[in-house]
Amino acid sequence: MPAPCPCGLPAAYDDCCGALHAGRGAAVTAEQLMRSRYSAFAVRDAGYLLRSWHSSTRPRELAFDRDVRWTGLEILGSTGGSAFHTEGTVEFRAHYRSGGAAGEQHEDSRFVREDGNWVYVGEAARPGR
Structure with missing residues (x-):
């Protein structure tokens, strides 16, 4: 039986x-890119x-924390980001386990198109933050 996709879609x-x-x-949409990045x-x-990752915000390298195991993704909302948009945001909550303890990352991520493809820019500015 094939492994289920970590993004939570039934595929x-x-x-x-x-x-x-x-x-x-x-990725056709910003949400699809968000899911694929998770x-x-x-x-x-x-x-x-x-x-x-957008060329202006991309780090030179990326290291993973060996103790973190990602366990689930919730998409909480989005703005723009369709096949017809050039920018969008996706608010999500990603669940993980680290050292036996559960945790979560909550972010409203900003995405734009670069060279025609959706890319992650960074955390979107939220009003009141």
Whole structure:
């Protein structure tokens, strides 16, 4: 039985985010890119994460915390980010376990198109922050 995709959609990893990681497709929406980036963290695919990061904010390298295991993704909302937009945001909550303790990362991420492809820019500014 094929491994389920870490992004939470009802599909096998190889047919879902794995296809994007392998370069067999590109994210059509900002949410799809967000899901694929979460999955890349879950499977520790630093190359994909760096390729899908905006050139102006991309780090030179990426190291993973060996104790962190990503356990689930919730998409809380989004603005723009469709196939017809050039920018968008995706608010999410990512769950993980580290050293036996549960934790979560909550972020409203900003995405834009660079060379026609969706890329992650950074955390979106939220009113009141």
